Amino acid sequence: MARPTLRVDAVLVQAVIAGALSFAHLHDLAAAAGQSGWKAWAYPISVDLLLVAAWRRLRTDGPSRLAWCWFIVALFASLGANVATAGLLNLDRVPAWLRILVAAWPALAFMGGTLLAHSTTNRVPDPPAPTTEPESEPEQAPATQSAPELESEPVPAVDDTPALPAAEPAPAPAASAVPVPAALVDHARKVAGDHRARTGSPIDTDTLRARLGVPPQLADAIAAQLT
Numbered sequence: 001m002a003r004p005t006l007r008v009d010a011v012l013v014q015a016v017i018a019g020a021l022s023f024a025h026l027h028d029l030a031a032a033a034g035q036s037g038w039k040a041w042a043y044p045i046s047v048d049l050l051l052v053a054a055w056r057r058l059r060t061d062g063p064s065r066l067a068w069c070w071f072i073v074a075l076f077a078s079l080g081a082n083v084a085t086a087g088l089l090n091l092d093r094v095p096a097w098l099r100i101l102v103a104a105w106p107a108l109a110f111m112g113g114t115l116l117a118h119s120t121t122n123r124v125p126d127p128p129a130p131t132t133e134p135e136s137e138p139e140q141a142p143a144t145q146s147a148p149e150l151e152s153e154p155v156p157a158v159d160d161t162p163a164l165p166a167a168e169p170a171p172a173p174a175a176s177a178v179p180v181p182a183a184l185v186d187h188a189r190k191v192a193g194d195h196r197a198r199t200g201s202p203i204d205t206d207t208l209r210a211r212l213g214v215p216p217q218l219a220d221a222i223a224a225q226l227t
Helices: 010-032 038-061 065-088 096-118 182-199 205-212 216-226
Strands: none
Touching: 010 038, 010 065, 010 096, 038 065, 038 096, 065 096, 182 205, 182 216, 205 216
16 A cells, blocks of 8 residues: 655645744744733734634635735734834833834734624625526427318309390480581581591591580580581
């Protein structure tokens, strides 16, 4: 059976080194500010726990003002200790404001941890996933009904009676039946004579009707009297 091989994770090693250095710097700053013995070692533990609690809140509950606020506070405390112990601050003569800040840190860290552990965030609920409705089965077409039998239409009986001849149209009334004034006939004779003198041929009914301006039946009656 093969033994599991140990793999060295560079990121994990880097985190351990950074954590140890930050832990030592916080201890040195707390000791320089007047916190001796076990109290100096409790300060870096408090800062790192608050940093981890805020980061865990961000990872589990999502971004929130409370988690970001305490994460920045813990990060500023850790970075401030690293910078202060890098030679920029005389640890033999720590200023009064830094002593006050170090002395007030336990209460500040306790308040931050309590808020992160017991406060609830009003997260916006995720929208419900759209429910896919089951596809409705296609409706089956009704069974084809048999077409009703066509009723046999009765055959009309053949009529052997000979058809009667079509009635002839009634003859149109004779042109002479239309009364024609004698003065109009005299005028028509003058028009017909003038037409014969100009053309050498007798005047036709259409030309007579056009010259006199009379209806067709009256023109026919006048033409019949001119012949």
